[in-house]
Amino acid sequence: MALHRDIFWVGRQWAVTGAGIQAVDQRLRGVLDIDIARLWDDHLVQSRRVKPGVNAADFDKALTLARERFPQAPDADLIVAQLEALGVIETPVASPVVPAMNLRGEGSLARFLPQWRIRR
Template sequence: MALHRDIFWVGRQWAVTGAGVQAVDQRLRGVLDIDVARLWDDAHVQSRRAKPGVNVEDFDKAVTMARSRHPQTPVLAPIIAQLEALGVIDTSPVESPVLPAMQLRAEGKLARFLPQWRIRR
């Protein structure tokens, strides 16, 4: 995958971009890249760090730069619980509308006598 157009920091092997941490070497095709959404997942970051051929010093610096550039998003569960307690969010079950069964209008007719439709250009 090509580097994202927003490049914030470039090291020897890693770059911090708008997409997260990306390998500068494009022959890897984005296999070792870390997306912004998974930047704070320590298990994912450590699995990428343990790969053979990774420059650990450069990788650690890229991760710290990326984490300072892309702050961790707050977990929404406590916020949603507070909104439910205030009554802002309605938690009553929503009834799904029942769609009528599809009816075929070609029953009992021969297909060769039905009108054909074509896309006009």
């Protein structure tokens, strides 16, 4: 997988991006990448660190920087925390409930509704 467009730090082998920790070598196709939601999973982190060919010092630096940028949050607010860390939203969402859509054409046959056109 290609590196995420938001790159915060690039080392010799690892990069901290908007997607989490990603391997700089694109021939791996994202096999060793760690998503933001899994940064605090110590078992996954240890399994990536002991892989052959992994630069441990570079990996530890990337992990430290990624954990500072994306702090651990409760599972319920994980998506909101990721968006706040990326700077997409500045305040937490009050309610994730989407209002119901009111359609004016309910109960009418489509062939009798007026058509719309784009005027140039």
